[in-house]
Amino acid sequence: MVPQLATALNGPINELEQRMLESTPVIERWFRLEWMEHTPPFYASVTVQNAGFKLTPTDTDLFPAGWHQLAPETLQLAVQAAMAAIEKICPEAKNLLLIPKNDTSDLSYQANLARLAQIFTLAGLNVRFGSLSPQVNTTVELPLPSGDSLRLEPLLRTSRRLGLHYFDPCTILLNTALESGIPGMLEDLNEQYLLPPLHAAWPTRRQHRHFAIYEELAKRFAKTLGMDVWLIHPTSALCQGVNLTEPSGMEALQTQVDAVLTKTRRKYKEYGINEKPFVTIKSNQNPATFGQWLVRDAKDLPQMLSQEAQTLPLSQHSAFLVQEGVRTQERIQDTVAQPQVYVMDRYVVGGYYDLLATDGRPLNPSPTIPLLFDHPSASNTRSPNRFYMYGVIARLAVLAASYELEATDPEAETYD
Amino acid sequence: MVPQLATALNGPINELEQRMLESTPVIERWFRLEWMEHTPPFYASVTVQNAGFKLTPTDTDLFPAGWHQLAPETLQLAVQAAMAAIEKICPEAKNLLLIPKNDTSDLSYQANLARLAQIFTLAGLNVRFGSLSPQVNTTVELPLPSGDSLRLEPLLRTSRRLGLHYFDPCTILLNTALESGIPGMLEDLNEQYLLPPLHAAWPTRRQHRHFAIYEELAKRFAKTLGMDVWLIHPTSALCQGVNLTEPSGMEALQTQVDAVLTKTRRKYKEYGINEKPFVTIKSNQNPATFGQWLVRDAKDLPQMLSQEAQTLPLSQHSAFLVQEGVRTQERIQDTVAQPQVYVMDRYVVGGYYDLLATDGRPLNPSPTIPLLFDHPSASNTRSPNRFYMYGVIARLAVLAASYELEATDPEAETYD
Numbered sequence: 001m002v003p004q005l006a007t008a009l010n011g012p013i014n015e016l017e018q019r020m021l022e023s024t025p026v027i028e029r030w031f032r033l034e035w036m037e038h039t040p041p042f043y044a045s046v047t048v049q050n051a052g053f054k055l056t057p058t059d060t061d062l063f064p065a066g067w068h069q070l071a072p073e074t075l076q077l078a079v080q081a082a083m084a085a086i087e088k089i090c091p092e093a094k095n096l097l098l099i100p101k102n103d104t105s106d107l108s109y110q111a112n113l114a115r116l117a118q119i120f121t122l123a124g125l126n127v128r129f130g131s132l133s134p135q136v137n138t139t140v141e142l143p144l145p146s147g148d149s150l151r152l153e154p155l156l157r158t159s160r161r162l163g164l165h166y167f168d169p170c171t172i173l174l175n176t177a178l179e180s181g182i183p184g185m186l187e188d189l190n191e192q193y194l195l196p197p198l199h200a201a202w203p204t205r206r207q208h209r210h211f212a213i214y215e216e217l218a219k220r221f222a223k224t225l226g227m228d229v230w231l232i233h234p235t236s237a238l239c240q241g242v243n244l245t246e247p248s249g250m251e252a253l254q255t256q257v258d259a260v261l262t263k264t265r266r267k268y269k270e271y272g273i274n275e276k277p278f279v280t281i282k283s284n285q286n287p288a289t290f291g292q293w294l295v296r297d298a299k300d301l302p303q304m305l306s307q308e309a310q311t312l313p314l315s316q317h318s319a320f321l322v323q324e325g326v327r328t329q330e331r332i333q334d335t336v337a338q339p340q341v342y343v344m345d346r347y348v349v350g351g352y353y354d355l356l357a358t359d360g361r362p363l364n365p366s367p368t369i370p371l372l373f374d375h376p377s378a379s380n381t382r383s384p385n386r387f388y389m390y391g392v393i394a395r396l397a398v399l400a401a402s403y404e405l406e407a408t409d410p411e412a413e414t415y416d
Numbered sequence: 417m418v419p420q421l422a423t424a425l426n427g428p429i430n431e432l433e434q435r436m437l438e439s440t441p442v443i444e445r446w447f448r449l450e451w452m453e454h455t456p457p458f459y460a461s462v463t464v465q466n467a468g469f470k471l472t473p474t475d476t477d478l479f480p481a482g483w484h485q486l487a488p489e490t491l492q493l494a495v496q497a498a499m500a501a502i503e504k505i506c507p508e509a510k511n512l513l514l515i516p517k518n519d520t521s522d523l524s525y526q527a528n529l530a531r532l533a534q535i536f537t538l539a540g541l542n543v544r545f546g547s548l549s550p551q552v553n554t555t556v557e558l559p560l561p562s563g564d565s566l567r568l569e570p571l572l573r574t575s576r577r578l579g580l581h582y583f584d585p586c587t588i589l590l591n592t593a594l595e596s597g598i599p600g601m602l603e604d605l606n607e608q609y610l611l612p613p614l615h616a617a618w619p620t621r622r623q624h625r626h627f628a629i630y631e632e633l634a635k636r637f638a639k640t641l642g643m644d645v646w647l648i649h650p651t652s653a654l655c656q657g658v659n660l661t662e663p664s665g666m667e668a669l670q671t672q673v674d675a676v677l678t679k680t681r682r683k684y685k686e687y688g689i690n691e692k693p694f695v696t697i698k699s700n701q702n703p704a705t706f707g708q709w710l711v712r713d714a715k716d717l718p719q720m721l722s723q724e725a726q727t728l729p730l731s732q733h734s735a736f737l738v739q740e741g742v743r744t745q746e747r748i749q750d751t752v753a754q755p756q757v758y759v760m761d762r763y764v765v766g767g768y769y770d771l772l773a774t775d776g777r778p779l780n781p782s783p784t785i786p787l788l789f790d791h792p793s794a795s796n797t798r799s800p801n802r803f804y805m806y807g808v809i810a811r812l813a814v815l816a817a818s819y820e821l822e823a824t825d826p827e828a829e830t831y832d
Contacts, residue, residue, distance in 0.1 A: 003492040028540020036507045073789050076419040091452045124444020373489050
């Protein structure tokens, strides 16, 4: 099930979208059976690229911020999904400890935290914030524009439990991807539920693993629907163990770029797509600390990187994901509208558009537009759900994350 | 969790409502723990009476129609709840057979069926309608105002399964309370999920059992919140084995009416309520076939019943529930606005107001007003959820129905 939200799509429904809309019962059942065997990540946001002819995920964030950017009308979906998630994990739950990023100075991030607290309070939990930041050694009040305030408290760790002064939570929810490593304070918490688990953070995650699993799932899914997997999967290649400050490293990366461009060109020809393909190059680890490069020709790479080298310590990165570029064709006025889909447990609970410059680069400040319910009147219930395909692809990415977490679980029992 | 819907309440929040709003985490956890032990009915609608000083359920319908009267914006809540329900009952579900009332001529009931089909289709099921009516011996198409049509098909029963021609459902959903008895066609379907179970229909249900269980739950709930149970429970008394066409039967009923009026008067005095109490008298079985009488004085009863006797075969009813009358004080323009709360699985998914004449009698035609999300803007998220207390009382009634179904389950194992 995907809520019917109004997208920026107003053109005719193309073949890919039509296929998904027609296959709703098959798709929903497919997911239902998958979730019987696999535990969904607690929450996630998925960046989806809609090129019109193909639709792919490009980033699956397992510690999503930005919850305040969802339409308030969709809040109840998140609350209902949060209830379902909590009931499965810890039905006796009373107290929820929310751990934000260390840097909470950003007003937008504060609004995100306030929304998350609202969701879990409405789901029936006492919510308090505990900070990992060494600066928070006493209670800090952050005033919010609404007149409320966010109260950050220092974490208290005992030998077996993590909490706050007079607050012993049964569940701890991380809203930080722990980019700079796993703090010792979060380790060995065997008595409490730590969500998402530590191996969902970037010290463990790898982009190529996520997309390799996604590809396998997308193949099975596409087979069920009788369609070409390429329509929902970006061709990807891993380039690892390279040093880009050396010519051999550069050559290795160029080879992968060439390979992905060649495959993409062949597919464009097969589908009669009259566009110039490009690839994106991302760090195989946390994408947020690195950004991505867009490349149309492997030959351009050395010059591009010599410019990047000014700002980026290239030598610190040795593994890259080279991925077919899929550019969202959706437009709101003169900007590119890039869908972000939010998932809680197994439920799509909302989304918004990031508005980008026409070359795909972020605008500054970076505006967003919430996706609203597409139900102006009761008589309109027959209009197709144009948000549906985003919800399908986002859930496919979230399912891939679920397999990924199973594969990297340090406590998983291995059966031979 | 209860969605924040805009009610007709615009006065100050009174003590009862304030108590519930402040206790949200306690209340939500209380329900969560109850649902760990007890299976919610598949769906239900609950009529709630809000007298201002007290708030009570008066009818818990386990085969609810009227789904089309919920705001389309709230549709996704029902879909999400339906998914959660189906996942628990039969995750492999593919086909859902919906069995409506025999008489589907009412346009409003047709719209209800169309909405139910929409909900379960969006939840990922193939939905078809099978009719119990002997008139439906071939496929019947009912045109809908939307341009779609409803297709009713004759049921096909084999020795072990119920279905349609070329349609073998794993789940069968009843949208009829089977007032005139259980058809043999629905019996002994041990291979399929029949929802709600047959003992949820009126041939088995009794009003007094529902309200006796509700009272016990309400006592526990009120104790948790430190409040008087009377504020959420209508004083009730069962009068059974009586023949109202005989003087002794009439006297027995008058005695119960007097008893409930006396208790109510005492409570009114305790709370300083300057109103004249009344009672309602309902059949202890299906309320729909009987209606209810309003009585302010036991002495009026003989005359009232001699009038009723013109239209109602009194001798067919021998058991009555005498219940403290609680009259909704909510008004929309010049009509009484009577809340109807819809619950799917354990989730409150929406509601509407039935508009009644000021004396509480139905208007003809009977208008309804859907409850809309109370979220005009993101800045408004701090306003209290005035629908919350309705959601609490409705869930308390639904929980009572869950206990009731456990108590009457013919297949329940008894442990001593």
